[in-house]
Amino acid sequence: MEPKRWDVFICHVSEDIEYIQQLKEALVREKIDVFFAKDELSWGCELHRVINDGLRYSKYGLVVLSKQFVEKCSKWTSTELSSLHSKSRLSSQDCILPVWKKDITEVEVGNFDMTLVGIKALKEEDMSVDQMAMELKKKLRKTGTCWGCKSSEFLWNTHSDYSPVDNSPVDSLHTTLL
Numbered sequence: 001m002e003p004k005r006w007d008v009f010i011c012h013v014s015e016d017i018e019y020i021q022q023l024k025e026a027l028v029r030e031k032i033d034v035f036f037a038k039d040e041l042s043w044g045c046e047l048h049r050v051i052n053d054g055l056r057y058s059k060y061g062l063v064v065l066s067k068q069f070v071e072k073c074s075k076w077t078s079t080e081l082s083s084l085h086s087k088s089r090l091s092s093q094d095c096i097l098p099v100w101k102k103d104i105t106e107v108e109v110g111n112f113d114m115t116l117v118g119i120k121a122l123k124e125e126d127m128s129v130d131q132m133a134m135e136l137k138k139k140l141r142k143t144g145t146c147w148g149c150k151s152s153e154f155l156w157n158t159h160s161d162y163s164p165v166d167n168s169p170v171d172s173l174h175t176t177l178l
Helices: 014-029 047-056 067-072 075-091 106-112 129-143
Strands: 006-011 058-065 096-100
Touching (some): 006 014, 006 129, 014 058, 047 075, 058 129
Parallel strands (some): 006 058
């Protein structure tokens, strides 16, 4: 039996849940299949296994960085982020998609994880959650994979190389390769 696949895994802290819910709803409106732990867990589920499956079978990991994220640095968010870094190295594909909330600075991100400063990020101060969802849909369209999309507009090729979205309102400051 083929495992369930998701377009994106959302890595976040519970303190940002209101923003995360808005972002998740915007992604779902764009027919993007979202792994959101709260939705995937049911009574008796083994949390570690469910999270691991979400990380393994999601095309991208959307990491929502905020002051709370870097200050809390919980066991779960650290493990999820570390797993996403490993997935990027093993697959030779950029799968970490950072979103910076308004309350976080480049210095704070760098102090938390220098590698995240070198990844192009979307910023809450520059884009709405709806615009971010449209950017992700463009990225999925370019790579030819969108597990949540039921339309023939997408190619179902899981071995496509990452291709950055062109002409997007993304902050170009964070494009340095490490």
